Amino acid sequence: MPRPSVEAERREQILRAACEVISEKGYKALRVTDVARHAKLSTGSVHYYFETKRDLVHAAFEWNFSRSLERRKSILDRHPNARDRLHAFVDSYLPRDDETAAAWRVWAETWVEALHDPDLRKLNERIYGEWRGIIAEIIRLGQAEGLITPGDPVLLANVLVSMIDGLAIQALVGSKHMTIGRMRSVCDHLLETMSAEPVQAAIG
Amino acid sequence: MPRPSVEAERREQILRAACEVISEKGYKALRVTDVARHAKLSTGSVHYYFETKRDLVHAAFEWNFSRSLERRKSILDRHPNARDRLHAFVDSYLPRDDETAAAWRVWAETWVEALHDPDLRKLNERIYGEWRGIIAEIIRLGQAEGLITPGDPVLLANVLVSMIDGLAIQALVGSKHMTIGRMRSVCDHLLETMSAEPVQAAIG
DNA sequence: GCATTAACTGACGGATCAGTCAAAGAACCG
DNA sequence: CGGTTCTTTGACTGATCCGTCAGTTAATGC
Numbered sequence: 001m002p003r004p005s006v007e008a009e010r011r012e013q014i015l016r017a018a019c020e021v022i023s024e025k026g027y028k029a030l031r032v033t034d035v036a037r038h039a040k041l042s043t044g045s046v047h048y049y050f051e052t053k054r055d056l057v058h059a060a061f062e063w064n065f066s067r068s069l070e071r072r073k074s075i076l077d078r079h080p081n082a083r084d085r086l087h088a089f090v091d092s093y094l095p096r097d098d099e100t101a102a103a104w105r106v107w108a109e110t111w112v113e114a115l116h117d118p119d120l121r122k123l124n125e126r127i128y129g130e131w132r133g134i135i136a137e138i139i140r141l142g143q144a145e146g147l148i149t150p151g152d153p154v155l156l157a158n159v160l161v162s163m164i165d166g167l168a169i170q171a172l173v174g175s176k177h178m179t180i181g182r183m184r185s186v187c188d189h190l191l192e193t194m195s196a197e198p199v200q201a202a203i204g
Numbered sequence: 205m206p207r208p209s210v211e212a213e214r215r216e217q218i219l220r221a222a223c224e225v226i227s228e229k230g231y232k233a234l235r236v237t238d239v240a241r242h243a244k245l246s247t248g249s250v251h252y253y254f255e256t257k258r259d260l261v262h263a264a265f266e267w268n269f270s271r272s273l274e275r276r277k278s279i280l281d282r283h284p285n286a287r288d289r290l291h292a293f294v295d296s297y298l299p300r301d302d303e304t305a306a307a308w309r310v311w312a313e314t315w316v317e318a319l320h321d322p323d324l325r326k327l328n329e330r331i332y333g334e335w336r337g338i339i340a341e342i343i344r345l346g347q348a349e350g351l352i353t354p355g356d357p358v359l360l361a362n363v364l365v366s367m368i369d370g371l372a373i374q375a376l377v378g379s380k381h382m383t384i385g386r387m388r389s390v391c392d393h394l395l396e397t398m399s400a401e402p403v404q405a406a407i408g
Numbered sequence: 409g410c411a412t413t414a415a416c417t418g419a420c421g422g423a424t425c426a427g428t429c430a431a432a433g434a435a436c437c438g
Numbered sequence: 439c440g441g442t443t444c445t446t447t448g449a450c451t452g453a454t455c456c457g458t459c460a461g462t463t464a465a466t467g468c
Contacts, residue, residue: 004436024320026316026317028232048446108316111312112230115312125381159367166373173325190363208465209415236455237455251457252415
């Protein structure tokens with residue numbers, strides 16, 4: 001029998017390295033050598049696990065997506081009512097720490113690359129749809145609890161998610177005008193307008 | 205005396221070509237040859253007017269920005285009250301025709317490139333600030349007319365502008381879920397929540 | 409026509425880089 | 439140890455492409 005497979009670890013190690021490079025320099029400037037260096041491997045090894053640079057980057061995009069989603073799902077359980085849950089969820093998406101900011105930058109690269117790549121469009125459709133669905137579900141719950149203003153939950157989710165995306169881009173681009181603090185204010189304001197006084201629920 | 209200068213026309217011709225290529229293939233895949241072909245010139249000529257590829261693309265980004273802003277400014281004069289003006293302005297930003305969609309794609313490329321380029325950050329800061337300022341000003345007017353809900357106009361502008369950006373990205377990426385029609389609904393919904401019944405103004 | 413300057417061309421040099429490959433190394437088993 | 443399979447390496451190749459440049463064409467004034 002041969003030596004045991006290290007493929008799973010090695011692939012993840014390379015994908016993490018790829019995301020680091022994409023986050024730092026962008027896909028355009030990404031070199032396979034850079035990824036290899038970050039992963040402490042040779043270029044040969046990178047190609048041993050990923051046939052082409054394109055395969056590598058696409059896998060990295062997907063890895064980044066699912067990883068973000070994974071991190072967020074745990075937050076759902078930690079908050080009782082829908083309004084808090086929404087706040088916590090939104091808050092966890094602000095690019096304040098390095099890890100979240102890096103994930104955001106990779107996300108942004110994915111979008112722009114998707115403009116010219118059908119495969120990435122599908123990836124976005126899938127993961128982004130899931131993300132939107134989670135928010136919509138929380139909103140739906142909040143409406144049932146009388147904590148959130150009535151209206152199509154999916155539409156409200158779109159308002160919220162799109163706004164966060166737009167804000168995040170400006171924050172990531174380093175606009176002096178759009179700091180994390182300001183971003184939080186804007187989010188809070190929108191969540192405020194989406195809140196309903198729990199009067200009816202309390203009375204009923 | 206020598207022949208008269210064609211520099212102004214030629215530069216614009218090249219910048220337009222560059223934007224076409226960026227919109228179609230993205231900055232990453234842009235080749236100087238492509239730009240030359242689109243402009244019906246040789247690569248030599250492109251370099252005659254722009255020292256490096258980087259100079260060319262940066263100039264194209266700026267050209268795209270100012271051009272969009274220019275197109276929008278004329279809309280301001282065509283509408284009497286602030287609420288209509290806001291609607292018209294927002295509507296004109298939906299990427300429905302090819303020209304607007306192309307401008308959006310170039311815009312998106314600018315942002316992502318700006319993640320790794322301080323010069324482009326400054327460009328974004330300048331132009332995007334202007335764009336946000338215009339919206340804020342309309343909101344301020346609308347509030348004075350009693351047509352728009354009270355609150356910090358700049359914050360409200362941020363809510364609106366960010367949401368449009370986020371929606372546009374999803375629409376451009378070709379999400380089946382985010383069509384132009386749906387985008388318009390979401391915008392309309394937000395504008396609705398920002399509207400105030402003109403009661404006080406009518407009474408006062 | 410001739411001089412002058414602007415505009416333009418496209419072949420070429422030189423640098424970069426993705427992907428290949430032959431060879432070496434390492435983990436396992438009997 | 440020797441056989442087997444997985445893993446790793448890094449030098450090399452071949453392709454790509456930016457930017458240069460020497461030479462050409464064109465518009466103008468005299």
